[in-house]
Amino acid sequence: MTPHSTWQTVLCDSLEKVFPDQAPRPFTESVPLVAYRGQLASFQIAVRPPRLRESTRLGDVELEIVAPPGLRADVSVVDLVPNDLAAFEDADEGYLRTGPGLFPDLLRPAPHARLQPVVGQWRALWVDVIADAEAANGDQTVLVRVHSLADECVIGEFQVPVRVPSVDLAPLEIAHTEWFHCDGLADYYGFGVFSEPHWAAIENFLESAVRAGVNTILTPVWTAALDTGVTERRTPTQLLRIIDRGEEQYEFDFSGVRRWMTVCRKVGIRNLEIVHLFTQWGARATPPMIVDTPEGPEQRFGWHVPADDPRYRRLLEQMLPALRRVLDEEWGLDRVFFHVSDEPTLAHLESFATAWGIVADLLEGCTVIDALAELELHSKGLVALPIVSNDHADAFLDAGVPSMWLYYCVAQSRRVANRFMALPSSRSRVLGAQLYLTGAEGFLHWGFNFYNSFLSRRRIDPFRDTTAGSAFLGGDAFLVYPGPEGRPWESIRHRVVAEAFVDHRAMAMLARCTSDENVRAIVDPSADLTLTSFPADPDHYRRVAVALADGLVDAAGSQSSDQA
Incomplete structure (x- = not known):
């Protein structure tokens, strides 16, 4: 001072x-x-x-x-x-x-x-x-x-x-997605959906997501069936044009999807995450898809159409193979994730199983992921690659689940890492170490720029309302604010999330150069860092970052000496 x-x-x-x-x-x-x-x-x-x-x-x-x-x-x-x-x-x-x-x-x-x-x-x-x-x-x-x-x-x-350091970090090896909400940009700025100003804002905000360590992005091939009340409707943001040719035959225009891929390549996104094929919390209905008809656009699917409606299956039989071909040829299907429904519980076992049965054959060979908390849904074969909340992940780790991601949201408010404004930043920074130590293959958070109230009942001004209408803890719904002219203003939390993923990149890179045991000795010397127990001292994370950087420099020097 x-x-x-x-x-x-x-x-x-x-x-x-x-x-x-x-x-x-x-x-x-x-x-x-x-x-x-x-x-x-x-x-x-x-x-x-x-x-x-x-x-x-x-x-x-x-x-x-x-x-x-x-x-x-x-x-x-x-x-x-x-x-x-x-x-x-x-x-x-x-x-x-x-x-x-x-x-x-x-x-x-x-x-x-x-x-x-x-x-x-x-x-x-x-x-x-x-x-x-x-x-x-x-x-x-x-x-x-x-x-x-x-x-x-x-x-x-x-x-x-x-x-x-005299070394450059390798790219992030695991997947990191922060759900991207195109409707929030259109609504806040008053841009026409997928107008040129909207596309410019999308690119600006995607660049900001990449700065936060994001390499995987939620892609609105159709409007996301997320955080929307049964009687509510979010601003449609559907990249795929679905054209009704009569007698339940459809034609598809992928020009919007292709432009999305072009922007994602430009800013450095590696993986695409396709929005969910069924509604959230139970998979009981279809997502809000708009179909072009001779009479004009029609929302043919949505809350009013149940998941097992035969008309939806007939659409999917035509749409998903066509979508897969485009993604495989122009992006790489090995870098695409599909979803069935978000956050199913055991109470939704029957409806989720029904939804999975509707699309299982159409997604054969694809990577399908979904967020959940209960091990039984995975054990029954319904979610092969689970995204597990960090307060329930110990059960999956103890069971030896071979592949999993982690996530947190407003429900993970006790004893675990999160990014709420009221938490110390060290409780967000620890995520990088936790992802490395658990062997998680990815991380998901639902709110990069969610500018609606709970269940999307109304739009909010994020400069005045940081809690989605007093529903979510401050900091849960978004990492960035909508600044002037379609450009994001970032946050302290944005910076600390980015730091956590730089930590992970350094850990993974040093493990390749030396060994996993060496990295664990640096990151967790007492072998007591878990998902619910971790250092609160901010200097711990800064000292670890220095030790990792020094280790990478030493490893690079040793390799140079060996080659000489």
């Missing part, structure tokens, strides 16, 4: 949340930031101004950043956002706060690196350091001076240690 007069400034790491009424935890300078080329390494400068003087209004605070060649810095203001449902009544002791209030989350771009301080409150500027190809390897220092423009003086000065 560096005082000047009564100004207070604190250097913080990316795992701190700077609340206005609490002095933040300072950066541990003995643990450098790790800046792999092409990845962000982040820190914060927290500022608390002096008491307001009688005749002087507080002026802005401005950062002066002096970085070595090859390192650049982007600055954002950490804005407070409303959170009227921070925690449930049974919250565990690990929450930062459990009551409603204002929470630091939104990263609003600050091209002039300026912050307007607030009397009596801590506020923060977020700094992303990016290493490019010209950055020198090894330890470097970024100098930060904090200027009070009103006082015309430096009120804080910090030297931020940054370590640039």
Whole structure:
């Protein structure tokens, strides 16, 4: 902490949340930031101004950043956002706060690196350091001076240690999907669905998803039958044009699907995740598919058509083989995931089994995944590749299920990792280690940009409503905010999710270079890190990141010596 007069400034790491009424935890300078080329390494400068003087209004605070060649810095203001449902009544002791209030989350771009301080409150500027190809390897220092423009003086000065490894990270080996909701972009911005402005926004938000470590994207071949009440209807976002040729014969126009694939390739998406073939929570009905008829577009399927309606099977008999051919020839069917229905329970056993029977032969040879919590659904052969909630995964691990993904959502609110605003960021960062240690083949979260209320009963303004109409804990429904001109503004949680997947990439890469045992000794030296027990100390994750980077550098050096 560096005082000047009564100004207070604190250097913080990316795992701190700077609340206005609490002095933040300072950066541990003995643990450098790790800046792999092409990845962000982040820190914060927290500022608390002096008491307001009688005749002087507080002026802005401005950062002066002096970085070595090859390192650049982007600055954002950490804005407070409303959170009227921070925690449930049974919250565990690990929450930062459990009551409603204002929470630091939104990263609003600050091209002039300026912050307007607030009397009596801590506020923060977020700094992303990016290493490019010209950055020198090894330890470097970024100098930060904090200027009070009103006082015309430096009120804080910090030297931020940054370590640039001499190795580049390999791509993420496992699948990572954050469900992408095209309707939210169309609705918030007022864009026509799949108009040119909508496509531009889709590309911008997909780029942001990739920055969060996403490599798999939910693809609305038809409108997703997700988070929609039985009597509700989300804005249709159907890429596939289905044309009625009479007598239940259909023609298909895949131009929208092809454009989607083109955009995904451009931004770096590896896998496509096809939206669900039946409705959520029971698979009792068909998804809302629009069919072009001589009389105009008609929603021929949806909540009003049961899953076992023969007309739906006849459509699928024509549509799924055609879709498979396009995906196989133009993307690679080995990089496509299909869904039957989201989050079935044992209460839905009969209806889910019926739905699976309707499509099983049409999806033969495809990878089919679904989120669930109960082992019996997998044991009965209904979900070959389960996506298991992290608070139920131990049963699957104990049973030796050979392949599985993990997920969490609002229901996983006790004792496990999650990304709620009221949780410490370390509880989100640990995900990378948990995915590695459990051998999970993927991770799913349902809300990259869900801008509706619970069950999509109405649209919401995510800047004012961060809890989907007081239904989901703040931070569950989206990682990004809809900024101006169809461009996302990201969040603290977005950055920490990205860090977790950088951790996983480093772990997987080091295991290939050395051994799994070596990585486990670094990540979990006491062999006690589980899905429900993990370090709360933020510095633990930063120290692990440094050790992994150093291990990769040493391994690369050993390989070079061997080759010489």
